[in-house]
Amino acid sequence: MGEVWEASATGEGGFARRVAIKRLTAEHEQSPSQARMFLDEARIASRLHHANILSILDYGVVEGVPYQVLEYVDGVDAERLRQRGLEVGEDFPVELALHVCAEVAHALQYAHEAKDGAGQSLEIVHRDVSPSNILVSWTGDVKLADFGIALARDRQERTLAGLTKGKPAYMPPEQVTRGELDGRSDLFALGCVLHALLTGHSPLAGEDRMADLLAGKELALSDALPADVRDLVARAVRRARHQRFQSAAAFAEAASGALAARSGRAGRALLCDWMARVRAKEEAARARPVSGWAGSFLEVEQLLGGVVPAAEEATAGGATPPPRSEPRAPRWRKWPWLTVLALGGLAVVRPWRLGQGDAPPPVARSVSAPEPAPRAPEEVALAERSLSAPAEVAEEVAPAERSLSAPAEVAEEVASAERSRSAPTLAPVTRAAPRAQEPTAKRAEVRAPPRPAQVGSGALTVGGEGALRAVVIIDGERRGHAPMLIELPVGEHVLELKTPDGHWIGPKRIQLTEFHTPAAPLRWVVPVAQGASGK
Structure with missing residues (x-):
């Protein structure tokens, strides 16, 4: 926001x-x-x-x-920091992940115990602990940021009933079900952060992970985690809060102990050394001369104005180069060919309109492309219609453009080649017969009912013990797993559930109105008996 x-x-x-x-x-x-x-x-x-x-x-x-x-923190967030290391061949070490999470745990311990001027607890729960909210400076500082959705005793803006705030991949189960939260909820998220820093993903990544956790099954952790770190993460992400670390201080102590057992150096020193190594490799990659086939792309890019050669920066004797009449384009040192591809893509998706007074694209002048042969008046008229005419006219012209004056036996092959060109040349055409569309197979009971366009949306909840972990299908489209809260256009909808054991529940027709708000949604609660019996 x-x-x-x-x-x-x-x-x-x-x-x-x-x-x-x-x-x-x-x-x-x-x-x-x-x-x-x-x-x-x-x-x-x-x-x-x-x-x-x-x-x-x-x-x-x-x-x-x-x-x-x-x-101001002169650095990057933990998620981006890990990615930058991978880009230069530096994996994020286990020791650094332990150090970063231990520092965040110290921040959480302070926030959870914070009191106001009268000595009353502020009852702060961050609710959004994630790698993107952990800032790391190039000098080794680790800072927890973004208390935008933090829970506190005197908070003015309260979350509406039926809504959940936070990042799904790092939310504890009690936050998903809108239950009571405390400091141990933040520790669940911090355990997911430690897992993500070492594997690239949270243990909650996957549409059925939270459903399994709510059903009582503990999260499956990556086999890539070392045994000591795996035990630490497993304790932090337990389904029941009383089985997790009972304080952020306990989490910090466990992470620091695992770090000390692995290295005799301080975590901050290890972090600074690793970050300096990453930055040095990034600078070396930017300064590396380009040769071979990439060099040929660099020459083309220089012609297009996308690169300023190093030799252009200074003249003989160190004299200042002459002033430019046009602003200098940004330098692309690392992947110059991306610029060429991007410009080529622009030439395809943005055709130059004829008869509108626009100059031809500068690319054509830079690479000295031959001038195209003059077009016949009927060809120019067809091109103008296909580029600037209204949608209904473009639909009429499009089939003609896709059809060439070729024998019937090679028409399909020529049409395919013509569509693959970035700048096709229009030729005299014949109108192709429309191809009949194949009917789409659908289960009759999940076909969405026809309804006129509606304005507004309504909220629907699907839950109950009989619906737990079931696939929710709305108007024939899979929308996720129950329990869920979802907003849909007002009007009639067809609901179905497919339970984990393959049984179907429904179809059920509902009428959603604007009066069904997130605070007072339309509810479909499925009891255990219905979920077990199936359809």
Whole structure:
């Protein structure tokens, strides 16, 4: 709901400090609910002063737009950091994952125990612990950010009944079912983060993982995890809260102990060394000269204006190069051929209109392409119709363009070749007979009923013990697993369930209205007997 800008806070005597300014995006500026959430985030985070929590320095409103002034972290989030390492051949080490998660656990312990000025607990639960909300600076700082949906005792904006906030791949089961949350809920998410940093995915990744967990089956963890880390993650992501770590401090102690057993060096020093190695490899890759077939693409790209050669940066004797009449294009050092492919794609998807006064594409001039032969007036008229005519005319012209004046036995082969060209040349055409469409096979009971276009949507919940882990099929389309809350267009819908043992429940016809809101949805509750008996 927000966008973040880098800024500089200035003051008397040459004072200057780099900060980040976060503000609501234009589409959310007029939403009272989003404004309250934004204010809640600022209020909650402003009370937390910890080395591992991103600080909020100020909050205000300018011309009706609320903003936050945040501590600037010169680095990247943990998810992107891991990806950048993989891009240069550096796996994210187990020791670094343990260190990062231990630092986040210290932040969570502080937040869970935070109190107001009267000594009363603030009852803070982050509810959105994920790799993208963990910031890592190039100097080794680890900070937990984004308390936008954090639960707190004095929060103004409350989550509506029937809605769930958070990232599904890191949400504990009690958050999915809108049950009671406490600090152990954040530890479940932190266990998923540790798993994701080492394997690339959360143990909840997969549409049936949460359904299995809600049914009492523990999460399956990756075999790539070392035994000690696997035990740590398994304890953090237990279905029952009383079987998890009972405090973030206990999680931090376990992670730090596993790190100490693996390495005699401090986690921060290991993190700084690894990040410096990644950045050095990135710089080396950008500075590496391009040769071979990639070099030929580089030459073409230089002709197109996408690359400024290094030799162009300086003249003999170090003189300043002459001024340019046009702005310099960005440099593409790593994958120059991507620019060529992108420009080629643009030439395909954006044909130049005839007769509109547009100049021909600069690519044609750069590569000295031969001028096309003059077209007959009827060909120009056909091209103009296919490029700029209304949709109904384009539909009439399209079949003619796809058909060539070729013998019947090779018509299909020529048509296929013609469609694969990036810039086909139109020729005298004959209209092709429309091809009959094959009927689509559908189960009669799941065919969506015809209904006129409706305005608005309604909320539907599908649940009950008989529906647990069943596939939900709405109007013949698979929509996920029960239990679920979903918004659909108002009107009549056909519902079906397919249970894990292959039984079908339904079809059931429902009439959804605008009065079925997320706070008061239309409910389909399936008892155990119906789920067991099948259809």
